[in-house]
Amino acid sequence: MNKPVLHTILSPKLLKLYDCNNAVVVIIDVFRATSTIATALFNGAKCIIPVDSVEKCIAIGAQTKGITAGERDGKVIEGLQYGNSPAEYPESFIKGKTLVLTTTNGTKLLHIALNSGAEKVITGSFPNLSAVCDYLIAENKNVILACSAWKDKFNLEDTLFAGAVVNKVKEHFTIHCDSSLMAEEMYKLHQYDMLSFIRSLTHWHRLEKFGLEKDLEYCVTPDVANILPLYKNGALVVG
Amino acid sequence: MNKPVLHTILSPKLLKLYDCNNAVVVIIDVFRATSTIATALFNGAKCIIPVDSVEKCIAIGAQTKGITAGERDGKVIEGLQYGNSPAEYPESFIKGKTLVLTTTNGTKLLHIALNSGAEKVITGSFPNLSAVCDYLIAENKNVILACSAWKDKFNLEDTLFAGAVVNKVKEHFTIHCDSSLMAEEMYKLHQYDMLSFIRSLTHWHRLEKFGLEKDLEYCVTPDVANILPLYKNGALVVG
Numbered sequence: 001m002n003k004p005v006l007h008t009i010l011s012p013k014l015l016k017l018y019d020c021n022n023a024v025v026v027i028i029d030v031f032r033a034t035s036t037i038a039t040a041l042f043n044g045a046k047c048i049i050p051v052d053s054v055e056k057c058i059a060i061g062a063q064t065k066g067i068t069a070g071e072r073d074g075k076v077i078e079g080l081q082y083g084n085s086p087a088e089y090p091e092s093f094i095k096g097k098t099l100v101l102t103t104t105n106g107t108k109l110l111h112i113a114l115n116s117g118a119e120k121v122i123t124g125s126f127p128n129l130s131a132v133c134d135y136l137i138a139e140n141k142n143v144i145l146a147c148s149a150w151k152d153k154f155n156l157e158d159t160l161f162a163g164a165v166v167n168k169v170k171e172h173f174t175i176h177c178d179s180s181l182m183a184e185e186m187y188k189l190h191q192y193d194m195l196s197f198i199r200s201l202t203h204w205h206r207l208e209k210f211g212l213e214k215d216l217e218y219c220v221t222p223d224v225a226n227i228l229p230l231y232k233n234g235a236l237v238v239g
Numbered sequence: 240m241n242k243p244v245l246h247t248i249l250s251p252k253l254l255k256l257y258d259c260n261n262a263v264v265v266i267i268d269v270f271r272a273t274s275t276i277a278t279a280l281f282n283g284a285k286c287i288i289p290v291d292s293v294e295k296c297i298a299i300g301a302q303t304k305g306i307t308a309g310e311r312d313g314k315v316i317e318g319l320q321y322g323n324s325p326a327e328y329p330e331s332f333i334k335g336k337t338l339v340l341t342t343t344n345g346t347k348l349l350h351i352a353l354n355s356g357a358e359k360v361i362t363g364s365f366p367n368l369s370a371v372c373d374y375l376i377a378e379n380k381n382v383i384l385a386c387s388a389w390k391d392k393f394n395l396e397d398t399l400f401a402g403a404v405v406n407k408v409k410e411h412f413t414i415h416c417d418s419s420l421m422a423e424e425m426y427k428l429h430q431y432d433m434l435s436f437i438r439s440l441t442h443w444h445r446l447e448k449f450g451l452e453k454d455l456e457y458c459v460t461p462d463v464a465n466i467l468p469l470y471k472n473g474a475l476v477v478g
Contacts, residue, residue, distance in 0.1 A: 010393055013252045017391055152256055154249055156417040176441050178395040182425060189424065202415050 006136075006143040006173035008162045008180040012109045013152045015144070020116035024141050026124045026132060026165070027113060029106025029148035030157040031203050032084050034229075035219040037101070037236055038128035039086035042225035044095035047235035050107040054079060057102045066098030073104060074207050085215050086127070086225070098235075105148035110231070113146060120230065122239060126161055127218070127225035133168045135228050135239065143173065145180070156186065156201050157220070160194070163187025164222075194220045245375075245382040245412035247401045247419040251348045252391045254383070259355035263380050265363045265371060265404070266352060268345025268387035269396040270442050271323050273468075274458040276340070276475055277367035278325035281464035283334035286474035289346040293318060296341045305337030312343060313446050324454050325366070325464070337474075344387035349470070352385060359469065361478060365400055366457070366464035372407045374467050374478065382412065384419070395425065395440050396459070399433070402426025403461075433459045 009015050028034055037048050051057045054070065054077050061068035061081075069082035076083040084103050101107060106123070113121050119141065124132040136143050145165055147158035163183035166175065170184070190197040195217055198204050204216060218224065230239025248254050267273060276287050290296045293309065293316050300307035300320075308321035315322040323342050340346060345362070352360050358380065363371040375382050384404055386397035402422035405414065409423070429436040434456055437443050443455060457463065469478025 010249060011253060013256075014250060014391065014393070017252075152253065154253070154418045154421070156421055159417075159421065176444065178398075178441050179393045181439065182393070182395055182398065182421070185425065185428065186421060189428065200420065202417050205415065 003172060003174045004140055004142045006145070006166070006175050006180060007177045008145040008147070008166065008183050010147050010154050010159065010179050011149040011152050012112055015112055015116060015146060018144055020113070020118045020144055022119045022141060023144050024120045024122065024136060024139055025113040025116065025118040025144045025146050026122055027106060027110045027146055027148065028124050028158045028161050029103065030125050030161050030219050031207060031216060032086065032219055033101070033103040033106030033148070034123040034125040035127050036084055036086045036089065037123050037229050038125050038225040038227060040089040040094050040099050041229050041236065041238055042227045043089055043091040045089070046096055046098050047237045048099045048101055048229065049235045050110050051100060051102045052108050052111045054102060057100050061100045064098045064100065066100040068100050070102035071104065074210050085212070086218055087215060105150060109146060109148045114231065122231065123229040123236060124161060124165065126164070126220050126222045128227055129164055129222045131226045131228040133165055136169050137172050150203060155203055157198060157203060159183045160187050160190060242411060242413045243379055243381045245384070245405070245414050245419060246416045247384040247386070247405070247422050249386050249393050249398065249418050250388040250391050251351055254351055254355060254385060257383055259352070259357045259383055261358045261380060262383050263359045263361065263375060263378055264352040264355065264357040264383045264385050265361055266345060266349045266385055266387065267363050267397045267400050268342065268348070269364050269400050269458050270446060270455060271325065271458055272340070272342040272345030272387070273362040273364040274366050275323055275325045275328065276362050276468050277364050277466060278464040279328040279333050279338050280468050280475065280477055281466045282328055282330040284328070285335055285337050286476045287338045287340055287468065288474045289349050290339060290341045291347050291350045293341060296339050300339040303337045303339065305339040307339050309341035310343065313449050324451070325457055326454060344389060348385060348387045353470065361470065362468040362475060363400060363404065365403070365459050365461045367466055368403055368461045370465045370467040372404055375408050376411050389442060394442055396437060396442060398422045399426050399429060
């Protein structure tokens with residue numbers, strides 16, 4: 001029996017080059033949207049509504065009585081209530097609530113993916129690594145691991161997560177894809193020095209000045225919010 | 240004194256995200272356009288006219304009494320005389336002649352780069368690795384290492400070459416670029432097993448069926464055609 005095919009894309013600009021029809025697309029934005037999404041759902045959020053503009057965030061926040069949250073370039077957006085840090089969403093705060101979220105990269109890519117013909121769109125990050133891998137194996141469909149990158153520029157943190165997934169699911173898929181090969185090699189090279197290696201990444205330097213070191217360390221810790229965010233009827237819910 | 244800045248781009252689709260003004264752009268198409276270009280110039284070709292369509296190749300070939308050459312998807316194009324293999328251009332054949340060349344990826348990216356505001360456009364490949372590095376250091380300008388990829392999809396052979404350049408020139412440049420960091424790490428990981436590693440790449444499997452193993456091995460051999468192809472007045476000449 002033929003195995004389904006897995007590809008990794010390194011920038012939203014490259015998504016159109018691949019056939020997403022009937023595939024599962026995994027949105028990856030390690031620093032920090034998809035880590036925050038996993039964490040908020042794990043801590044009991046009712047759902048997360050990802051939106052691609054601040055205006056929609058405010059409007060939908062008002063309609064749903066949800067919490068509006070978002071960042072651009074690492075900072076909370078004026079007019080919104082909260083930011084894009086997993087640490088902002090402990091169970092004591094987020095349980096049972098709706099979170100309306102807009103971010104620089106991750107929520108934008110998610111909306112591109114929703115228009116790509118994908119059958120399922122989920123989000124992935126180290127905090128929910130195992131849940132993502134288990135889901136992909138169980139679904140047994142073609143997979144696109146879609147890195148959000150930084151304003152369409154390649155980044156390593158998303159690539160490392162894609163590589164972690166490849167490493168854990170590869171026997172279940174046909175993989176002829178240099179992006180996936182590279183991603184897995186980078187993951188294998190750094191899986192045991194992740195906390196020091198991320199200090200050499202451009203995004204670390206971008207966010208470090210906001211005092212986010214602990215946030216970023218959390219975002220590369222596997223399975224601390226091990227739940228599956230699945231897009232359904234306009235929102236990410238526990239899949 | 241500030242050092243000039245170096246970036247690596249992993250697909251032609253990402254070139255527009257970077258400021259190419261006054262920069263040196265290095266076109267990289269290891270399998271095989273830029274390896275062939277270095278080889279033909281090293282073996283005495285008068286110049287190489289890179290064109291982005293078959294029609295132009297035939298027309299300019301007739302005007303210049305040049306040799307028309309090109310491939311699409313690894314095969315010689317109908318209507319052209321020669322292909323995209325370095326082995327087709329020994330000194331005994333190419334010396335003093337004009338080569339008009341069109342290829343799937345490399346010559347297309349070169350034309351994108353010519354419209355990017357770049358001050359200089361050169362081509363790079365393992366056969367002319369040292370010549371490229373020496374030139375970049377001497378010019379002391381911002382650099383874009385531009386991987387041609389395969390139909391805009393990331394490939395590893397171009398990335399490995401970019402990584403080799405980063406490895407050799409990095410002390411002369413400011414490099415805050417995850418693509419460059421990744422490329423250098425992949426190069427360091429595989430610089431001593433290149434001939435076996437390239438057998439795992441998607442492009443190897445694409446070209447292997449045409450009996451091109453020797454060609455591909457040549458294309459990852461450093462400094463066997465160590466000359467600098469520089470774009471000037473419509474053609475690549477020895478820089």
